[in-house]
Amino acid sequence: APLRRAHAPFGRRPAPMALVFAPTSRAEPIAALAEVDEFAAWQAAASNPAELRLRTGEVYKGWSFGANVSTAGEVVFSTGMVGYPESLTDPSFAGQILVMTFPLVGNYGVPGDDTDVYGLSKYFEGERIYPVAVVVAEYSFCASHFAATRTLAKWLEEHNVPGIFGVDTRSITKLLRTRGSTLGA
Numbered sequence: 001a002p003l004r005r006a007h008a009p010f011g012r013r014p015a016p017m018a019l020v021f022a023p024t025s026r027a028e029p030i031a032a033l034a035e036v037d038e039f040a041a042w043q044a045a046a047s048n049p050a051e052l053r054l055r056t057g058e059v060y061k062g063w064s065f066g067a068n069v070s071t072a073g074e075v076v077f078s079t080g081m082v083g084y085p086e087s088l089t090d091p092s093f094a095g096q097i098l099v100m101t102f103p104l105v106g107n108y109g110v111p112g113d114d115t116d117v118y119g120l121s122k123y124f125e126g127e128r129i130y131p132v133a134v135v136v137a138e139y140s141f142c143a144s145h146f147a148a149t150r151t152l153a154k155w156l157e158e159h160n161v162p163g164i165f166g167v168d169t170r171s172i173t174k175l176l177r178t179r180g181s182t183l184g185a
Contacts, residue, residue, distance in 0.1 A: 036151070041141035050164040052097070052135055055183040058175065062166035065139050066156025072185035073097045073132045077173045084152065085110050088131060088161075089124035097184050098131035099172050105136040105165075106152040109143025123147070129159040135172065139165035 050064035054075060077099040078087050084105050087098065111123040121127070134156065143151045156163050176182065 036142045038141045045139075045141075045165075050162070052133075052164055052167060052172075053185050054172075054175075056175070056179065058172075060135075060164075060167045060172065062135075062164040064162060065141075065153045065165055066134065066163035067160045069160060069162050070185065071097070071132045071162060072183065074181055075099060075135075075172065075176065075184040076181065077101055077169070077176055079173070085123055086125050088129045088134065089121075089126040091126045091130050094130040096131050097133040097135060099135040099167075099169050099176075101137075101169050101173050104138045104140055105134075106143065107140035108145035109148025110150050110152055110155040111145075111147040112149040129156065129161050131161065133161060134163040135167050135169060136163065136165045137167060137169045139163070 045063045045065055048064040048068070050062055052060040052062070052075070054060075073096050075097045076093065078093075079101045080087055081102050084100060084102075087093065087100070113124075114122045116122055139152070141151065141153070150158075153163065
């Protein structure tokens with residue numbers, strides 16, 4: 001039987017939906033994020049090399065962003081295509097080094113710490129960043145999103161979490177899928 005379009009009861013058309021956008025409270029306006037000189041930021045990061053060393057012997061070289069600290073933990077990966085703020089605040093990644101396989105991370109920044117009427121975070125899964133480090137293929141120093149209040153690097157610094165970019169995250173993911181989890185530093 002052919003598919004037919006559903007109609008509202010009694011032949012009435014449903015009322016059009018209205019979308020209402022309420023202003024959000026932000027710590028600072030988005031204009032402050034747009035003023036980043038991405039080339040200068042990349043040059044500064046390029047002078048700060050970093051590496052991820054796996055217990056199995058592999059070494060992945062890149063550049064540092066976020067907090068300038070060393071750490072160690074179980075290396076895991078996430079193949080999610082969006083939602084790095086949600087992944088980073090997911091308690092299931094506690095104490096782990098999170099490898100994100102999406103090719104570009106940081107481009108939409110990080111939203112504010114706003115809460116809803118129940119006191120729960122509007123944008124995050126948990127109360128803090130749970131992984132001990134973040135590994136990405138490419139990091140965007142510029143953030144462009146209406147809800148962004150800071151860059152990913154700034155947010156990682158606030159939580160004392162290091163990040164490394166310029167790493168072949170696909171290679172790490174393949175290794176973890178074939179050999180299983182491993183420790184890294």
